[in-house]
């Protein structure tokens with residue numbers, strides 16, 4: 001049996017090719033040619049070879065009705081001839097009706113008046129109507145099943161393509177969300193988005209504009225405010241800050257507006273001022289009410305139009321970048337507030353004991369240098385700096401008469417002053433953001449041999465940063481002038497530290513001290529400058 005090989009035409013195949021293909025396929029099945037009609041208009045598209053004139057003049061209404069009813073049928077005929085019609089629908093929503101004249105029995109040509117029919121009868125073979133109907137139905141169902149199959153294939157292709165693109169979109173959003181860490185700068189995250197966007201959004205160029213964050217005061221601590229607008233670009237994108245600013249101004253997005261989309265209908269207008277931009281999406285970087293910048297995609301990579309799918313993706317990316325920028329700004333403000341608190345507390349210690357003015361600051365700086373030498377990470381450097389500033393905060397609770405006494409302390413006075421680590425710990429205990437500093441404040445007078453205070457911890461029981469602070473504290477105490485004595489020369493201090501290594505102080509911290517002794521002397525000589533908590537700025 002002949003296998004159906006007719007494939008419903010694809011979108012690319014024009015009507016002519018589709019009609020020819022259909023005609024050939026039906027000829028193989030029925031052994032006669034079919035004339036092909038347009039099922040919508042009833043027009044004859046192609047006359048079947050060897051078909052009588054009759055199949056050129058089928059009534060349009062009959063063709064249209066057959067296409068509409070969508071089942072094969074005998075249209076009309078007489079005692080020896082019938083017109084058989086077979087409707088076909090394609091997935092491009094075309095409708096054809098194939099019509100062929102069928103000879104039902106042997107006819108004496110002399111009984112036929114039309115010369116056209118005589119010619120046809122001479123070559124046509126009589127067909128059994130029941131057989132034609134059965135065959136027609138089989139072919140019809142076969143074609144219909146193939147049509148459904150092709151349609152399903154198209155749907156699967158489309159779903160698969162959508163899934164791929166959705167997967168890429170989700171991957172991008174996931175990667176961004178995964179990187180929503182405060183340690184990442186807005187620029188880092190924006191760059192990550194730019195690196196990945198072209199995999200899921202068909203644009204030739206992308207831009208992310210990060211707006212400067214308004215500053216209320218000098219920025220300190222690790223999280224700096226962005227002091228100037230920034231523009232990050234990817235792909236073909238001929239913008240600078242100034243021209244991008246003009247573009248944003250032209251679009252004039254208002255809070256709550258959906259992303260701006262412009263395609264040819266807008267960009268072809270003579271009033272469109274950005275000649276190179278044929279398609280564009282612009283979305284804000286927002287966090288609540290706060291605007292942190294804009295994200296834009298320029299020129300569709302296939303010169304097609306941007307739609308809501310692309311716009312929503314860009315909006316989501318803008319939302320994530322906005323949330324990150326908002327969180328960082330919030331954190332920066334918190335850090336700024338914390339810096340103000342630490343400043344106030346440090347000033348309070350200085351006011352209480354003016355003779356040791358600058359001691360906390362010097363201890364903090366020296367401790368950071370030691371911690372660096374001991375390979376501490378930036379977080380630890382930040383902690384030891386804050387802790388250095390605050391280590392003697394408990395002296396606020398020590399009587400002035402004892403604290404400022406010029407001369408030797410009595411045993412009772414010494415016991416009183418030894419309370420300051422615990423007092424300091426108590427003062428700061430409720431400031432959660434200073435939690436990391438507490439062990440240093442409490443234990444900076446412990447000694448390696450367990451003879452320190454307040455808890456007589458020994459060796460590695462003493463928190464590491466407290467052991468660092470102890471060396472920095474001792475160094476500054478010994479080298480600073482006091483009303484009752486001059487500061488010791490560095491050689492003497494070095495000798496004391498060397499002797500106390502493994503006794504009063506941790507050997508590795510003392511070793512670190514000697515590794516960078518010159519720098520430490522230099523650091524301790526510096527007058528107290530701006531009290532910056534931005535460790536990176538001066539380390």
Ligand SMILES: [Fe+2]
Pocket residue numbers: 391392420444445473
């Ligand atoms: Fe102290």
